Amino acid sequence: MIKMEALGRQILVEFYDCNESKINDVVFIEQSLIQATKASFASIISHNFHKFSPHGVSGVVVIAESHVAIHTWPEYRYAAVDIFTCGESIDPWIIQDRLKDLLGSENVSSMEMKRGMFRVAEGQKLLFKPDQKLDQQN
Amino acid sequence: MIKMEALGRQILVEFYDCNESKINDVVFIEQSLIQATKASFASIISHNFHKFSPHGVSGVVVIAESHVAIHTWPEYRYAAVDIFTCGESIDPWIIQDRLKDLLGSENVSSMEMKRGMFRVAEGQKLLFKPDQKLDQQN
Numbered sequence: 001m002i003k004m005e006a007l008g009r010q011i012l013v014e015f016y017d018c019n020e021s022k023i024n025d026v027v028f029i030e031q032s033l034i035q036a037t038k039a040s041f042a043s044i045i046s047h048n049f050h051k052f053s054p055h056g057v058s059g060v061v062v063i064a065e066s067h068v069a070i071h072t073w074p075e076y077r078y079a080a081v082d083i084f085t086c087g088e089s090i091d092p093w094i095i096q097d098r099l100k101d102l103l104g105s106e107n108v109s110s111m112e113m114k115r116g117m118f119r120v121a122e123g124q125k126l127l128f129k130p131d132q133k134l135d136q137q138n
Numbered sequence: 139m140i141k142m143e144a145l146g147r148q149i150l151v152e153f154y155d156c157n158e159s160k161i162n163d164v165v166f167i168e169q170s171l172i173q174a175t176k177a178s179f180a181s182i183i184s185h186n187f188h189k190f191s192p193h194g195v196s197g198v199v200v201i202a203e204s205h206v207a208i209h210t211w212p213e214y215r216y217a218a219v220d221i222f223t224c225g226e227s228i229d230p231w232i233i234q235d236r237l238k239d240l241l242g243s244e245n246v247s248s249m250e251m252k253r254g255m256f257r258v259a260e261g262q263k264l265l266f267k268p269d270q271k272l273d274q275q276n
Binding site for chain 1: 205
């Protein structure tokens with residue numbers, strides 16, 4: 001029997017009604033994303049954040065398992081967050097939960113997407129890790 | 139009359155059946171994302187790419203209008219791309235079209251999401267640019 005499996009999971013999070021001053025603070029946002037990412041035990045490769053004038057922050061944490069990105073609109077008390085992970089070793093929802101608390105969001109809308117869908121035979125699995133032996137070609 | 143408007147647009151692109159060697163070449167991938175982003179006239183703030191061993195590339199171009207991110211699985215000839223833009227001055231589909239050609243993808247699945255939905259009164263608009271005068275609070 002053939003089934004569909006995904007290489008990656010992506011959570012698109014709409015954080016409404018955030019703490020306006022916190023989501024306008026580039027240092028706080030960078031520390032929050034790093035802290036939330038570490039809580040999931042993801043492996044951080046790099047992080048890069050920017051403050052816009054007069055308001056707004058953008059930033060990305062690149063992880064071995066993909067990335068966590070944020071864009072904030074303090075004037076609307078809104079932050080858009082993407083949490084993209086692959087593999088089964090980390091839980092992206094840990095990152096979402098931690099960020100909800102840190103940003104003080106009182107109204108959260110989240111959706112999980114599956115990325116990279118492939119057919120695999122029953123009893124076989126997609127290989128998420130580059131150093132796994134590739135014993136099956138889709 | 140009240141209508142819904144979005145702060146951002148995000149295109150999630152599944153590039154299947156890509157050129158395997160091209161999507162395993164970190165220099166080629168970085169140059170391709172920069173070239174595609176410039177074609178849309180977005181303003182590049184930073185770019186950061188990584189090669190995984192033995193295969194796979196991850197990278198992000200942060201733009202003033204949000205970001206473009208890629209993760210490749212050469213062993214599956216697959217690349218996941220996210221194109222997140224705000225404002226009305228750039229067209230994210232230009233980036234998608236250019237990347238399709240550069241990655242040699244023969245099977246593309248794309249979906250556009252609206253991010254940051256707010257109610258606005260008729261005749262008024264959301265303000266995308268931080269330096270616009272904020273003359274309306276939602």
